Amino acid sequence: MKRIVIIILFMLxxxxxxxxxxxxxKVNTVIPGQSRFLLxxxxxxGLELIEGKTSFxxxxxxxxxxxxxxxxxxxEAELELELEDAKxxxxxxxxxxxxxxxxxxxxxxxxxxxxxxxFGERLHPRWINRMPSTPLGFGHDPVGPIRDMGVxxxxxxxxxxxxINYALYITNGPRLNDGxxxxxxxxxxxxxxxxxxxxxxxxxxxxxxxxLLPFSNSSLEIGISGQYAxxxxxxxxxxxxAALLSAVDVSYxxxxxxxxxxxxxxxxxxxxxxxxxxxxxxxxxxxxxxKNISGSYYMQASFRPAYVYNAFFKNIEFVGRYSSxxxxxxxxxxxxQTQWAAGINYWLDWRTVLKIAYQVTERKNNTDKTASENNAxxxxxxxxx
Amino acid sequence: MNFYKNRNVYAFLSILLFVASFFVIESxxxxxxxxxxxxxxxxxxxxxxxxxxxxxxxxxxxxxxxIAMHMKVRANLPEDDIIKIVEFLKMAN
Numbered sequence: 001m002k003r004i005v006i007i008i009l010f011m012l013x014x015x016x017x018x019x020x021x022x023x024x025x026k027v028n029t030v031i032p033g034q035s036r037f038l039l040x041x042x043x044x045x046g047l048e049l050i051e052g053k054t055s056f057x058x059x060x061x062x063x064x065x066x067x068x069x070x071x072x073x074x075x076e077a078e079l080e081l082e083l084e085d086a087k088x089x090x091x092x093x094x095x096x097x098x099x100x101x102x103x104x105x106x107x108x109x110x111x112x113x114x115x116x117x118x119f120g121e122r123l124h125p126r127w128i129n130r131m132p133s134t135p136l137g138f139g140h141d142p143v144g145p146i147r148d149m150g151v152x153x154x155x156x157x158x159x160x161x162x163x164i165n166y167a168l169y170i171t172n173g174p175r176l177n178d179g180x181x182x183x184x185x186x187x188x189x190x191x192x193x194x195x196x197x198x199x200x201x202x203x204x205x206x207x208x209x210x211x212l213l214p215f216s217n218s219s220l221e222i223g224i225s226g227q228y229a230x231x232x233x234x235x236x237x238x239x240x241x242a243a244l245l246s247a248v249d250v251s252y253x254x255x256x257x258x259x260x261x262x263x264x265x266x267x268x269x270x271x272x273x274x275x276x277x278x279x280x281x282x283x284x285x286x287x288x289x290x291k292n293i294s295g296s297y298y299m300q301a302s303f304r305p306a307y308v309y310n311a312f313f314k315n316i317e318f319v320g321r322y323s324s325x326x327x328x329x330x331x332x333x334x335x336x337q338t339q340w341a342a343g344i345n346y347w348l349d350w351r352t353v354l355k356i357a358y359q360v361t362e363r364k365n366n367t368d369k370t371a372s373e374n375n376a377x378x379x380x381x382x383x384x385x
Numbered sequence: 386m387n388f389y390k391n392r393n394v395y396a397f398l399s400i401l402l403f404v405a406s407f408f409v410i411e412s413x414x415x416x417x418x419x420x421x422x423x424x425x426x427x428x429x430x431x432x433x434x435x436x437x438x439x440x441x442x443x444x445x446x447x448x449x450x451x452i453a454m455h456m457k458v459r460a461n462l463p464e465d466d467i468i469k470i471v472e473f474l475k476m477a478n
Contacts (some may be wrong), residue, residue: 038451068451074458103464106457122459128436156461158419165461211461215411216419218430222404250400253434254410262433265403269396297396299403324396350437 038066041078042351044126046380058380059083062093062125072100094147105155113147115154115167115209116225117247117268119298120146127351127384130264130302133359133376135323136339137270137296143325144245144270144296145194145227148172148205163213172196173205173229174245178238179279187332189279190292192231192243192272201239205229209247223249231274243274261305269297281332290330298323304347317345319357329366336364343378351384420465424473427466435460441477449474 045058060082067075078093096110113121119138123129124146137143150171157164175196179189207227214220225247232238252265274292281288302319325337343357359376422430432438444452453471456462 032447036447036451038448066451066455068454071454074451074454076455076458098458100457108458122435154458154461156463158463158465160418160420163419163463167461214408216417216422217411218434219411220404221434248400250404251434252403267400267403269400299396299399347437350439350443 034070036068038068040064040066040385042125042127042382042384044380044382046132046355046378048379049377051374051376074098101153102155104157105153108152108154109150111147111149112152114145114169114171114207114227115152116145116207116227116245117209117249117270118223118251118266119249119268120144123266125384126380126382127353129382130300130317130319130345130355131321131341131343132355132357132378132380132382133341135268135296135298135300135321136325136337136361137294137323138268138298141325141327142194143272143294144247145174148194149197150204161216163218165211165213166208168208169206171205171207172199173203173227174231174243175200176231176233176238176241176243176274176277178232178236178241178277180236185333186282190274190277190290190328190331191333192274201230201232201234203230207245211249217254219252219254221249221251223247225249232277238277241275241277243272245270245272247271255307257307259303259305260307261303264302264304265300267297267299269295271295290328292328292331294325294327296323296325302345304345315347317347317353319343319345332367334366336366338362353382355380355382422466422469424469424471425477428470428473431460431462431466431470432456441474444474444478446475446478449478 041061041063043061046056048055048057060080062078062080065077069075075097077095080091080093082089082091092111094112096108096112098106098108100106115121119135124134124138133139148171150169152167152169154167155165173196174192174194177184177188177191177193179186184193205227206229207225209223209225211221211223227245229243230240231243232241247268247270249268250265252263254263256263272294276289276292278287278289298321300319300321302317304317306314308314319342321341323339325335327333327335339359339361341357341359343355346354348354355378357378359378361374361376362371363374364371428438449471453467457464457467
């Protein structure tokens with residue numbers, strides 16, 4: 001009897017051991033290794049009514065690739081695929097590697113979104129931007145850089161009742177359009193071009209940002225950014241022409257329980273000063289100069305009654321934005337622009353949103369003394385995944 | 386030029402005014418030490434600053450680790466906060 005029990009126990013043990021073995025094998029196939037890959041991204045589509053034209057737009061799609069090699073190594077890259085003028089465009093939005101040097105500092109190398117203010121680095125993705133359009137000076141004809149190629153150290157630190165974050169970088173920096181390159185607009189002499197992938201000179205741009213969150217609930221952040229670089233082509237009369245760029249940004253995000261919702265205020269003020277230089281005018285066959293200062297800013301406020309009981313209203317968000325852009329008064333590319341935009345968003349989930357907005361832009365030009373107003377309606381659907 | 390200068394002044398003044406009003410509002414709220422905050426609170430306060438805060442169930446434990454690393458770089462969040470937030474997200478998903 002004893003023997004039979006032992007044999008049965010032995011057989012059961014064997015069976016059990018086999019089960020554990022197969023189970024372990026199965027589990028091992030799903031346990032991730034140290035090297036991990038995550039594919040995320042976002043897309044957008046919509047309808048736009050601008051200057052009497054109505055068009056479906058978008059069909060754009062931005063895949064984001066994240067490779068986490070270890071607890072200290074991360075690679076991030078983003079592509080943009082977009083349809084424009086009967087073509088499909090593929091653009092590299094960023095591609096860079098990070099190494100965590102210490103608890104408070106990481107090192108980045110490659111092509112990255114610059115910590116120059118916050119719009120470019122933190123707020124421009126379509127599922128994050130609460131408006132379907134970008135503020136004046138932060139999209140086309142930018143006043144200040146969005147991305148560049150170089151090296152950076154960055155990090156963040158807790159203070160007693162607040163936080164501080166910092167970033168310092170060296171990049172190729174912007175390039176000056178001095179009016180002599182036939183591939184660029186000669187009338188835009190004095191303007192900075194932020195796509196300078198193989199640097200036009202040996203000088204590098206040095207810049208950085210410091211952000212302070214003075215309150216313990218992290219609701220408010222104030223940031224100051226700066227960048228300095230020589231921007232002229234080597235071997236030309238502009239070789240010593242330099243540009244000083246600066247930005248101030250604010251962000252205030254807070255649950256306002258009294259109004260059962262979340263208030264979100266964002267703003268950024270950019271200023272670009274390029275040294276005075278003489279540019280050649282083909283029209284007058286003479287040199288001309290102007291005080292080369294450009295500026296742009298935006299302020300945006302949004303409110304979402306996220307804590308009301310009604311399932312529909314808790315996903316609604318109201319948003320308003322004012323932005324302004326100013327190019328140098330005596331430059332051929334002079335322009336003064338202001339813009340109002342108001343919109344209503346409906347959040348389908350935390351990163352999928354339907355946006356409807358109305359936007360009025362006013363443009364004034366000192367050179368040809370013209371003024372124009374342009375109204376637009378946007379209906380966009382941004383989809384993060 | 387005047388137009389531009391005036392705009393600068395208005396912009397600065399409005400930013401100053403905003404910032405001043407935040408100080409007034411926030412100075413009435415509690416002064417809890419950041420280092421003592423639990424992960425759930427840090428998640429609620431920090432992950433809504435740029436975008437809506439994702440719910441813990443949005444991703445798996447493994448995905449949260451990579452995302453946290455991405456956010457640590459992008460948002461310059463202190464490592465101590467990130468560790469606590471990831472612990473909370475893993476526990477609550």
